[in-house]
Amino acid sequence: MEDDSLLESFWAVTRRLRERTRITLEPWHVSPSQSRALSVLTSDGEIRLSVLAERLHIAPRSATEVVDDLQHRGLVERKPDPTDRRATLVALTPAGAATAAAIREARASEGERLFAGLDPADRTELARILQLLRDAR
Numbered sequence: 001m002e003d004d005s006l007l008e009s010f011w012a013v014t015r016r017l018r019e020r021t022r023i024t025l026e027p028w029h030v031s032p033s034q035s036r037a038l039s040v041l042t043s044d045g046e047i048r049l050s051v052l053a054e055r056l057h058i059a060p061r062s063a064t065e066v067v068d069d070l071q072h073r074g075l076v077e078r079k080p081d082p083t084d085r086r087a088t089l090v091a092l093t094p095a096g097a098a099t100a101a102a103i104r105e106a107r108a109s110e111g112e113r114l115f116a117g118l119d120p121a122d123r124t125e126l127a128r129i130l131q132l133l134r135d136a137r
Contacts, residue, residue, distance in 0.1 A: 017114070024110045028099055030070075033058065037066050038092065038100040041076065046091035048081060075099055 018032075025035055033056065040055045041047070047055075053063035067090050070076040075096035081087035092100065115123055 020110050020114065021107070024106050025103065027106075028103060029073075030099070030103070031066075033062075033066050034070055035103055037063075037070060038075065038096060038103065041090065041092045042097065042100045042104075046079065046089045048087050049078075049090055050087075052090055070096065 021032055021035075025032065028035075030038070036056055037052060040052060044051075044055070049063055049067060050060055052067070053060045056063060056066070058066075067076055067078070071078060074093055076090055077093050079089045079091060081089050115126075118126065
């Protein structure tokens with residue numbers, strides 16, 4: 001019974017995070033997958049579309065749709081790959097970089113609100129446990 005309660009609590013927190021993320025992203029009119037793509041491009045710089053799909057853990061076709069939407073909004077651009085003329089690189093535009101930075105700041109603030117009720121020791125312990133779960137295979 002305790003495991004069911006633990007699982008249900010975990011799912012409740014997950015649902016709460018998803019809802020808060022959706023609300024947090026509203027000012028920029030981006031989806032969570034578009035936000036993740038902006039984040040990957042911020043950390044990785046310009047990369048091939050296939051690499052972006054791998055990093056987002058989505059099908060290449062889905063990555064193409066995400067990039068199409070972001071490109072239409074002027075947040076990313078496609079460039080030819082100088083090392084392989086058949087490949088395409090995806091890169092943030094200045095507007096995309098600014099949007100990614102604003103989203104990162106808003107999400108950090110939202111995270112602080114979510115974890116504000118935890119004392120430093122609880123935060124450290126939660127981080128440790130979540131890393132164990134994240135890294136478990």
